[in-house]
Amino acid sequence: MTSLADKVIVVTGAARGLGRHYADACADAGADVILADIEAGLGREAARAITGRGGKATFLAIDLGDPDSIAQFGREIAGRWSRVDGLVNNAAIATGIGGKTFDEIDIATWDRVMTVNVRGTWLVVKALAPLLRKAKRGKIVNVSSDTALWGAPVLLHYVASKGAIISMTRSLARELGPDGIAVNCIAPGLTRVEATEYVPKHRHELYETGRAMPGAQMPEDCVGAVLYFLSPGADFVTGQLLPVNGGFVFN
Helix, strand or coil: CCCCCCCCCEEEECCCHHHHHHHHHHHHHHCCEEEECCCCCHHHHHHHHHCCCCCCCEECCCCCCHHHHHHHHHHHHHHHHCCCCEEEECCCCCCCCCCCCCCCHHHHHHHHHHHHHHHHHHHHHHHHHHHHHHHCCEEEECCCCCHHHHCCCCCCCHHHHHHHHHHHHHHHHHHHHHCCEEEEEEEEEECCHHHCCCCCHHHHHHHHHHCCCCCCEHHHHHHHHHHHHCCHCCCCCCCCEEEEEECCCCC
């Protein structure tokens, strides 16, 4: 198993879904995990579950749509930890926004998705970059989606935001590389979690029959790639995109 012993890892969107699985996996690998989410009740519950089985975890609230909240989040971490070894940018608006064609999406929803998924991710990196620099070998793992690789229909705002995450990863890798910070990106396929229960049956079937390795994708299928990119084994890997989808699309 990948060891993250003595590492301080921040996971955004960690209260539920894939984010909670990433946080659990990091804690099980020995990291001191900071769980960040707008859902305070669920976030505290997730942190208590980790500490209850002997892991290290702290919950801090954050609203990726609010720059002041993100800045305060960065200050709070800086006041309690001397460095951050890894950041998993997982938080995003994904639930309940699909099903509309490009000309049916309203401007307010488009702006909200871009504000949280793109601007919010950028501002979290900005807030934590000083602490990542102090780690010497800091790691950022951005979570995109393979919808941006195959051009999923009736989901344009989300797909566009996740495409932006891929491009941001490459640019950040070049800007932060001189500081020893590796920036990489994973693109999970449609995964069976509570956040995807709203996805129409035909979309699940498209994925589950179209993969090179047919079947449902589960959260456990995604955590290995995140742990790898956070690990010392990926110290010299940066600017890369790794689809994690059982071969639904190849990169």
